[in-house]
Amino acid sequence: MSTTHGVETDQAAREATGAHSYGRYLEEFEVGATYKHWPAKTVTESDDHLFCLITMNHHPLHLNDVYASRSQQGRNVVVGPLVYSLALGMSVSDISGKAIANLATEELSHPNPVFHGDTLFCETEVLEVKPSKSKLDRGVVKVHTRVLNQDGVLVAEFKRLVLVPRKTPGMPSD
Template sequence: MEQAIAVAAELKGLNAFTAVLADQANFAASDLEKRLDRGEELPLGGRTFAVKDLMGFDTLGAGVGIQLGALPMDESTLLGVAHAMETSRPPASSGEVGRAKASTPAPHMEAEYQHLRIGEHMQFGRSFEEFTVGETYAHWPGKTVTEYDDHLFCLLTMNHHPLHINSHYAQETSDFGQNVVVGNYVYSLLLGMSVPDISGKAIANLEIESLRHVAPTFHGDTLYGETTVLGKWESKSKDDRGVVHVETIGYNQDGKVVCIFRRKVMVPKENYLAARGGEQPARPVAQPDKNWSGGAQEPAPLTR
């Protein structure tokens, strides 16, 4: 049993969280806010903790971890929470051309949520040894594409096509009757989503083998991405690296696939990483000075 640390984003889905722990606690998700208002504690697994420690909406944020009071949880329970959250993603529509694999609750879920274990950092990229041919990595979180995103990307890249930046033109003359998000932004967004799971440790991005925009994306659509490993092979010239061949698909809130691309990425082996400082190479060490003496600090008293 380990002290449970969970990523805040996973715990916002209270209904899913409740369903997973239903056999350990007698409560309903709808009761949580009432309990929170009353300042009550919640029994769970023979222990109690403040409801505010579970909900903590004011402190929740992307990538922020929260501790569930003094509640011990085994690893399988945490993975169950993650699995329940994962199944709330909209599945990609089946039958799409180029679909690598039907979207189902991923069998690799345990590997995807290693960052839930105490004392371990959130994974960023993979070594060559950590890739398995046939695995699909569901990237999180998704991203809602706004009109501002689309216009800014077009202006930064000097793509002034009116289909993307002129709503009157799009309404009056296009087949879609509205602005279409520029395809390069859709691709870039999905590529960025894949970095923590695929190329966060990459030595080089070798090739974009193919890129297809199979359906339009509109302002207000929310995009999700997932990547399947198609193949991997060791470098012929250096023994500390290899190449992985992957396919990424992006789909909207309705599961409609909008973009498919394949790429080849050169990634390091474990011996390459070990020779360069491990998981976080070139990370500096914080140096004590007049503002910080080192270690945990008590907050300075407030002065009027």
């Protein structure tokens, strides 16, 4: 005889039990606040190779030790879109865990390389919080995410716009 149990699938109800809050409502963002995301992530050779292969990026700088040893970096460089993807994912629980949509990524740059074995730390600063003028249940948050390696060197940064729900739908903005 099998026993079944009801599963609470509503995020707010699960958080009400004491579970970690996942994401933020519009009212919970404050311009100037900076969130230091946790956990950090050490990028392995396997991570880099798998990402390159499933995205069909076969550039030898990422996959070929002999080729990379002759490059200006002298070793394999982690492919940039993996660094961006990791940073975006690391920020979800603090920034976009309740998002309706990610609207845009702006000013993505990789000022320094990431190598196999580097550990990435991410932090995100809130730049703007704008309630929607036409839909009272949401608004847009603009953030700036910085990715630092274990030595504190900036290896990537980007800005993004995230559409998030309001906890309490408000009045139209002026």
